[in-house]
Amino acid sequence: MVSNEYASKDLGLCCYLAIANEAEVKLLRISPLNNREAYFIFSNPKLCENYALNYFAGTAKVNPKNYAYKMRDFKGLLHETLDRK
Numbered sequence: 365m366v367s368n369e370y371a372s373k374d375l376g377l378c379c380y381l382a383i384a385n386e387a388e389v390k391l392l393r394i395s396p397l398n399n400r401e402a403y404f405i406f407s408n409p410k411l412c413e414n415y416a417l418n419y420f421a422g423t424a425k426v427n428p429k430n431y432a433y434k435m436r437d438f439k440g441l442l443h444e445t446l447d448r449k
Contacts, residue, residue, distance in 0.1 A: 370412035381412055383434050392407055394445040
């Protein structure tokens with residue numbers, strides 16, 4: 365992982381990061397660890413760290429419908445990535 369990237373295996377957090385600020389935080393790639401786990405790699409690590417603090421503190425606010433859609437999308441991407449490994 366490069367220092368200008370943010371990585372997480374937490375699917376819930378990753379979905380939040382992807383919709384919290386779509387203009388400044390981008391999913392760069394999914395990096396498999398094994399046949400069951402992968403890291404989601406995002407741009408803008410400092411902003412991601414701030415959003416992660418909000419997420420784990422329970423103060424994160426996003427549209428629940430958008431979160432559910434992103435969860436479905438990311439699960440699909442994760443399965444596609446792991447199936448290729």
